[in-house]
Every structure is written in C-alpha cells, then in structure tokens.
Amino acid sequence: MRKALALSLAALLLGGCASDPADRDISGTWINQAAIDAAAKGGPLREALQGYGPNLEWDVNTRAGQARYTNGFENVEGKLLGEEDGAWKVDFYGSSASELKRDGDQLSQAATENEPQQVFDRAQVQVPEGAPIGASFERALYAAYLGGTWNIVNGPGQGASVQFQPDGQVSGLPGADRYALCLAGDCASMSGGNDNIWLQQNGQGNTWIFARDGKKLEIFQTVNTALADEMPSFTPGTRQWLLEKQ
Template sequence: MRPLLAVLLSASLLSGCADQPVDPSGTWINQAAIDAAIEGGKLREALLAYGPNLEWRIQPQRQLATYSNGFEHGEGQLRDEDANRWRVDFYADYHESLSLSDGELLQAASETWPEQRFSPPTTSAAVDMPLGRSFEQALYRAYLGGHWTIRQGLGTGALVLFQPDGRVEGLPGAERYALCLAGDCAAMNGEFDSIWLQLGEQGQAWLFERDDRQLSIFEAINRAQSDEMPDYHKGELRWRLERMTR
C-alpha cells in the first residue's frame, strides 16, 4: 500500500507543478525576424514579415508589459488570464494577448497583426538597457557580425568590424552605425534598406544591399523638394565589402 500511495502522491505533485504558471519576466526578442533577415533579401521585408513588434519586456511584479517595434514603444498593464496566459491592456481599449509555449513568448494573432513569437536573448540584457536594444544587438551580431574586407571603394583591403553596440571599425569616415528598422527612416527609403554612418557629431544615411557574403553601400540620393520629406534612391556605389568569417 505504501508504494502505491507514494506513486499517487508523486503524480499529484507533478500534476500540481504542471498547472503552475511560468514566470514570463524579462526581455524577449523576435528571433524569427532575425533569422529571416540573415537568410538574405531585404532587411525591412524580413522585419515586417515576422513583426512588426521586435521586443517585449515583461515585469509581472509591476504588472507592466512594454514592447518596441524599432521606432515606437508601447506600455500596457499586464493582467493574468489563466496559467501561462496574459492580457496586456493599452490605452483606447486596445489590448494584446500573450502566452508561453515551449520556451517562447507568443503574441496572439489579431485583426491587425499575425501571431508573433519571441525568444530570450542569448546575451542577457542589462537591467538598465533601453527597450529594443537587446533585439538591436542580436540583429547586429547576426546580420553584420564577423570580419569584412573592403573589396571596392575608399580603404580597399582594410578589415571592417561592425560591433553589436553600434561601433564600426575600419570603415573610412565612420565610427558609429545604425540600421533602419522602422519609422521615418523606412518611409524615406521606400523599397531600399538604409544604414546611418556617423563620425563624431556628423552623420548621414546610406542605402545598402546585403547577402551572406557581400555588403554593398550606396549613396542615398534625395529626390524630394526642400519642403518635402526626403525620398532616397540608390546612387553611386561607395563601398563593396566581403565577409570573411562570421
């Protein structure tokens, strides 16, 4: 009898544990969008196909959930629905539904967006890291990481390193970079992807094309009038880089 009671007790305890909600605390990034981007094609298209949200930060102790889509941040009240399911209430009676499944945070499909999936970043996010930075650094590491060599343009033969924190080494006239993920810069670039290159306080937008082994950076020619929003089109090739290693 005692062995049978022990088995029943163990089963009961395991069942009880299975019903307990999993803590969703922390930062979650849209890894599917990153994976799609590094496979090739246009960066913005990959982000839109698997986004538009790129990062969530969940704080159950404060009943807060915030998201970043690469341009805007949204903050809502986190509400428990049932085990492993939550609702995030935003202003104007707008809400999102979140759940946990197989180690992923799922944002349910809605009338506006398809289902989106988020994973914990491989590099732990600092407590004071700005919202959206974890996704950005993971994207930069995967998309532009490794050793690049300038094959055409100023500085031919030089080694170029794009760091996850936005620093760039070896590209003449630049010490910082940022990829356009969403917002005004995307509207200005139309069908093109863009990168911001900066030296000191001076910087400008460039258009680029990338596959796994090659990165081509072009001048951004503005065809808009002075009183209109910039409308950038691909100009002269400035650099062509080849990736040697990841």
C-alpha cells in the same frame, strides 16, 4: 508497495503543480528571433522584419502588472491584466489589447485584426543596465546580420577589414566609428523599399542606402529627390563601398 506507489504519485502531482506557475510566468525580455534568423540568411533586412514582425521585443513584469513592446519605431506600454488558462491579456489603456501565452522557452502573441501571430524567444544577449527597450533585439540582430569580418573589395579603404560590433561600433570603415540599422519608422519611409544604415564619426553622420546579397554588402550614397519643404525621399546614388564577408 501500494503505499509507496501512492506516495510517489502524490509527490509527482504536487511537484507538477508547484512547477506550473513558473512554467506559465512570462516575466523577462523576449525578442523576435524568427525575424533575426530570417535576416541572418543574408537577404534584405526590411523583408525579414516585415515577414516576421512587426513587433521586435517584449518586456514583461508580471509582479508589477506591466508589459511593453517595441516595433522599432514605437514603444508601447500596457497593463497586464492577469493569467487565465495559460494566457495573459495586455490592455493598452482602452485602445487595444494583446494576448500572450508561454509555450516552454517561447512567448506567443496571438493574432488580431491588425497583426499576425508572432513568436518570441527569451533574450540571451547582455545589455547595459538601463538600456532602452529594443536593445536586446538590436544587439542580437546586429551580431547575426553584420557579425564577422568583412573585406572592402571596392571603395575607400580597399583591402581593409571591417567589423560591425553588436553595440553599434564599427572599425575599419573609413569615415565611420558607429553605425545603426534602420528597423522601422521615418527612416524606413524616407528610403522607400530600400534598406538604409546610419554611419557616423565623432558624432556626425549621414544616411546611406545598402543592399545585402549573401556575403556581399553594397553601400550607396543617398540622393534626396524631395523638394526643400517635403520629407526627404532617398534613392541609391553612387556606390561607395562593396564589402564581402570572409
């Protein structure tokens, strides 16, 4: 009996050791699910992204020693230096470094002088082959934030149903067949603290400011208050649509 117990313990220990490398491997795509969950509550998008960001997605290839991330504006590539005591260090070619550590199905990015600690979950959505980094986060966000059916309560097309698809297509909204939410960068700077959305049809489009409050979505025309030689500065103009989620 003692021999059988010893063999069982040995098998358990060997099994645990064999599974450790897989448990620590951080290869794959990881998205900032916490920011998505915060946005899905139906408040301002920028507040959710800033509160849990700034980084939105990591793409890691441990075999190739590569890691990259996006914050919705910049795509940053780094070199994965290796794993030590469960932590992986990413060097961004001498300018800075990040530390990544896996905890089950989550990836934690350690806090630095410039960024807070951030947590990422494995991406579950499917994106087309060759899609740019950030596509997994974007699709998951679009589904959580604008998914479902919206009714036009007021504005052109009043009474119609509108659907925003995770791949950026929109149906039922007059004058638009595609959309894109502003996540960061120049589009955010130009609108101050306001959320904005790009609406286009047949490749031609414009920036609109929107405000989300629970099941209500208001979309406003933009007014550019900047001079001709300055970067555009958009403020809300006339409300174009009031949508309500079913």
